[in-house]
Amino acid sequence: GAVVSQHPSWVICKSGTSVKIECRSLDFQATTMFWYRQFPKQSLMLMATSNEGSKATYEQGVEKDKFLINHASLTLSTLTVTSAHPEDSSFYICSASAGTSGRTDTQYFGPGTRLTVL
Amino acid sequence: LAKTTQPISMDSYEGQEVNITCSHNNIATNDYITWYQQFPSQGPRFIIQGYKTKVTNEVASLFIPADRKSSTLSLPRVSLSDTAVYYCLVDNYGQNFVFGPGTRLSVLP
Numbered sequence: 710g711a712v713v714s715q716h717p718s719w720v721i722c723k724s725g726t727s728v729k730i731e732c733r734s735l736d737f738q739a740t741t742m743f744w745y746r747q748f749p750k751q752s753l754m755l756m757a758t759s760n761e762g763s764k765a766t767y768e769q770g771v772e773k774d775k776f777l778i779n780h781a782s783l784t785l786s787t788l789t790v791t792s793a794h795p796e797d798s799s800f801y802i803c804s805a806s807a808g809t810s811g812r813t814d815t816q817y818f819g820p821g822t823r824l825t826v827l
Numbered sequence: 828l829a830k831t832t833q834p835i836s837m838d839s840y841e842g843q844e845v846n847i848t849c850s851h852n853n854i855a856t857n858d859y860i861t862w863y864q865q866f867p868s869q870g871p872r873f874i875i876q877g878y879k880t881k882v883t884n885e886v887a888s889l890f891i892p893a894d895r896k897s898s899t900l901s902l903p904r905v906s907l908s909d910t911a912v913y914y915c916l917v918d919n920y921g922q923n924f925v926f927g928p929g930t931r932l933s934v935l936p
Binding site for chain 1: 861869870924927
């Protein structure tokens with residue numbers, strides 16, 4: 710149980726184009742989904758938190774107009790990198806939490822998406 | 828947010844027990860302790876979670892003293908495939924995950 714998938718697993722795009730990454734919780738309903746970015750040899754950095762049906766909350770320093778997050782259903786969240794540039798090249802990882810009240814809820818992570826912007 | 832401190836790296840040999848300790852002096856009453864494992868170019872994988880005393884599952888044990896200011900992840904009889912980065916996180920309701928640098932475990936033959 711608690712499987713999270715991401716698609717695509719890797720993508721290469723030209724500078725200036727937009728790229729959409731999907732994150733799905735396959736066997737549970739995720740009230741909250743998180744998006745992280747990880748550069749080589751570094752730790753994960755939280756970009757934003759999204760709750761189903763509401764606007765995402767972005768971490769300080771993350772451009773919300775550049776990284777568009779949509780959490781339209783309890784099993785799907787998307788991250789769109791708009792007008793991508795080479796410095797956006799990174800490993801993007803999503804996670805999902807069932808968000809049951811009364812106790813902490815573990816985040817389950819997707820396999821990640823490697824974005825390379827040429 | 829409870830900040831965590833772990834050793835940056837550890838080396839071990841196959842078949843040995845590995846203990847990775849994490850300090851979280853400012854842990855709050857409602858915080859749980861969660862450990863993740865991450866291989867290169869993969870998302871973190873949940874290992875174990877606990878609140879106090881000892882928790883054991885099929886892959887690891889988690890020891891938490893009474894003051895909860897630290898925790899120790901114990902991996903019994905490690906193999907080469909356990910070479911990875913291990914992250915300790917503390918948070919309340921899975922909402923405030925802040926990843927530190929983690930511990931890079933290298934298992935040698």
